[in-house]
Amino acid sequence: MTKRLFSFLICVAFLFMSIFSFTAKNIFFPAQESNVLSSQYTKTISLYYPRGTIYDRNGIPFTNRNDENSFGLPILQTDITQVAYYVTGELIYEENNTTSDGCYGANGLQLAYNEILNGGSPVKIVAEVDADGNLLGENYVHVVNDHYNEGGNISITLDFVWQKFVEEKLKDICEEREYKGACVLLTEISTGKIIVMASYGDYMNKTLLSYQPGSVMKIITAAAALENGIVTPQTEYECVSSVNVGNQTKYCSDKTVHGKISFAQAFADSCNCCFYETAKKLCVANPDGTYSSKALDLAVQWGFNIYGENMHKEFELDYDGHYSFVPDVLYNELNIFNAALGQGDIQASPYIINKITAAIANGGKIIKPYIVESVKDPAGNDLLEIDHEEFDLGLSDSTVKALIDMMILCEENGTASHNDSDVYGGFGGKTGTAENLEGAPSHSWFTGFFPAENPEYALTVFIEEGGGASGNAVYLFDQTAHLINDMNAM
Ligand SMILES: [Zn+2]
Incomplete structure (x- = not known):
C-alpha cells in the first residue's frame, strides 16, 4: 500500500x-x-x-x-x-x-x-x-x-527548532542561488553532539554522501607537514602562480601570484603551488616505484578508508556504498598534486570533515560526533547502552594550535575574508572548491568553527556544483552562523 x-x-x-x-x-x-x-x-x-x-x-x-x-x-x-x-x-x-x-x-x-x-x-x-x-x-x-x-522511543541530539530554521534558510539560499543541492552540519564541540544535520536537493542526506573535498584536504596535508617537522607556520615559500607537475603546468586558483608568503598564509590563501611542494616532501618512495604519503596515512588514521580495502562506515547512518576514502599509494607527480589538493581518487563526506574540524577546534580530541542520545522502552527504561567513542587526532598541541591559527587567518586575511562575522565572534576554517565531472561546475565547501576564540560549534557546509567556495560555501556558512547565533541568544 x-x-x-x-x-x-x-x-x-x-x-x-x-x-x-x-x-x-x-x-x-x-x-x-x-x-x-x-x-x-x-x-x-x-x-x-x-x-x-x-x-x-x-x-x-x-x-x-x-x-x-x-x-x-x-x-x-x-x-x-x-x-x-x-x-x-x-x-x-x-x-x-x-x-x-x-x-x-x-x-x-x-x-x-x-x-x-x-x-x-x-x-x-x-x-x-x-x-x-x-x-x-x-x-x-x-x-x-x-x-x-x-x-x-529514541532521543537524539538534534534541536528541532534550530533544525527547522536552518532547513528553511538552506532551502531559501539554494532556491535563490539555484544550487542543485547543499547541506549543513553543526556539531557542539564540547560534547560531540550533532545539533543540526540539514540537507537539501534530493532524497539523500548529503552530509553522509562523499565528494571530492578539494582544498579542504589541505587541512590534512598541513597537519601532516607540521607534525612531521617539514614546515612551521613561518616557513617561507615563493609562489609564482605555477608549478611543473610531471610534464604539466599547474596553477594556483585564477593563476594568482601569491609571491613570498609564509606557510600559514599559503594555507589561508589556499596556494596550490606551496601545497604541492609540501606534499612532495611528505611522500616516501616505495621499492616498486610508487609513493606512500604521510598525509594520506594521517587521513586513514582519522577515519578515511583506503580505496577498495574493506571500506567501513564512519557514522551509524552512513549509506551503504558511500564512503570517505583515499588511494593506497600514489603513482606519479600528478597523483601527488591531486592528493594534496583533494582531487582525483579522494572522497570525503561532510560528516568526516566536520569531525576533523571539531577535533581541531577542541584542541586535538573530541567525542566523535553522534546523534543518538538514548533508546528507551515506553516505560522509560534504557533499551540500549550507548557508548560515545572518543576521536583523537594524535597531533601535538603545537600542531593543533598552528592549525587553529591558520584557520582563523583564512577568515582574517585569506579565502574566507568576511565583513560582519564579528556578530558571532568571527570564525576559523578552510575553503574547498573541488573539481567535479568534466564540464560540471565545481563543488563548494567550507568547514570551520565559531566563535574564533573558545569555539563552541564546528560547522561544515557543502554545495553540490556550488562553484567557487569563497563566494558560495563561505556565504552559506556565514548565514548559518548568524542564524545559530540568533537562536542561541533566544
Ligand atoms: Zn600560490
Missing part, C-alpha cells in the same frame, strides 16, 4: 467515525463490548501502525507529531516536508501485510532502529458490512487488536 493510499484510507476511516459521532478516543480505546462483531461480513477500512517516537534534545517529537487534521491521532507517515526527514528517515507500508512487519523504516533512524521503533502488530479499523458491502451503521465500526504501543 502506498503512503498516499494509506493516508487516504485513514481519512476515509475518520470520515466514517465523524459521521457516526465517534471521537478518536472512543475508537482507539473502545469499550470492551464494541469489539464483538455481530455481522458475518467485515471489511478492514484501514490499519494504524503504532511506532515509537524520535525526540529532539528538548523532548520535542520529530515523528508521531500530532496534526490537527488527523482527528487526534499522531501522523505516522514521514515525508520530505517533515523537519529532519533526512535523519529520521522514511517509513514504508507494505500492501496486504497486516503483521508487525507491514510498516518499516527505509532509511535513516527509522531503518537503523527499525526493530526498536516497531510498535507491534497494527491496529485494525474494521467495519461490518452487509452482503453488498454497504456499511451497516454507526455501531458497526470497530477497532480490532488495539494495544499499547510496544515500540521503543
Whole structure:
C-alpha cells in the first residue's frame, strides 16, 4: 500500500467515525463490548501502525507529531516536508501485510532502529458490512487488536527548532542561488553532539554522501607537514602562480601570484603551488616505484578508508556504498598534486570533515560526533547502552594550535575574508572548491568553527556544483552562523 493510499484510507476511516459521532478516543480505546462483531461480513477500512517516537534534545517529537487534521491521532507517515526527514528517515507500508512487519523504516533512524521503533502488530479499523458491502451503521465500526504501543522511543541530539530554521534558510539560499543541492552540519564541540544535520536537493542526506573535498584536504596535508617537522607556520615559500607537475603546468586558483608568503598564509590563501611542494616532501618512495604519503596515512588514521580495502562506515547512518576514502599509494607527480589538493581518487563526506574540524577546534580530541542520545522502552527504561567513542587526532598541541591559527587567518586575511562575522565572534576554517565531472561546475565547501576564540560549534557546509567556495560555501556558512547565533541568544 502506498503512503498516499494509506493516508487516504485513514481519512476515509475518520470520515466514517465523524459521521457516526465517534471521537478518536472512543475508537482507539473502545469499550470492551464494541469489539464483538455481530455481522458475518467485515471489511478492514484501514490499519494504524503504532511506532515509537524520535525526540529532539528538548523532548520535542520529530515523528508521531500530532496534526490537527488527523482527528487526534499522531501522523505516522514521514515525508520530505517533515523537519529532519533526512535523519529520521522514511517509513514504508507494505500492501496486504497486516503483521508487525507491514510498516518499516527505509532509511535513516527509522531503518537503523527499525526493530526498536516497531510498535507491534497494527491496529485494525474494521467495519461490518452487509452482503453488498454497504456499511451497516454507526455501531458497526470497530477497532480490532488495539494495544499499547510496544515500540521503543529514541532521543537524539538534534534541536528541532534550530533544525527547522536552518532547513528553511538552506532551502531559501539554494532556491535563490539555484544550487542543485547543499547541506549543513553543526556539531557542539564540547560534547560531540550533532545539533543540526540539514540537507537539501534530493532524497539523500548529503552530509553522509562523499565528494571530492578539494582544498579542504589541505587541512590534512598541513597537519601532516607540521607534525612531521617539514614546515612551521613561518616557513617561507615563493609562489609564482605555477608549478611543473610531471610534464604539466599547474596553477594556483585564477593563476594568482601569491609571491613570498609564509606557510600559514599559503594555507589561508589556499596556494596550490606551496601545497604541492609540501606534499612532495611528505611522500616516501616505495621499492616498486610508487609513493606512500604521510598525509594520506594521517587521513586513514582519522577515519578515511583506503580505496577498495574493506571500506567501513564512519557514522551509524552512513549509506551503504558511500564512503570517505583515499588511494593506497600514489603513482606519479600528478597523483601527488591531486592528493594534496583533494582531487582525483579522494572522497570525503561532510560528516568526516566536520569531525576533523571539531577535533581541531577542541584542541586535538573530541567525542566523535553522534546523534543518538538514548533508546528507551515506553516505560522509560534504557533499551540500549550507548557508548560515545572518543576521536583523537594524535597531533601535538603545537600542531593543533598552528592549525587553529591558520584557520582563523583564512577568515582574517585569506579565502574566507568576511565583513560582519564579528556578530558571532568571527570564525576559523578552510575553503574547498573541488573539481567535479568534466564540464560540471565545481563543488563548494567550507568547514570551520565559531566563535574564533573558545569555539563552541564546528560547522561544515557543502554545495553540490556550488562553484567557487569563497563566494558560495563561505556565504552559506556565514548565514548559518548568524542564524545559530540568533537562536542561541533566544
Ligand atoms: Zn600560490
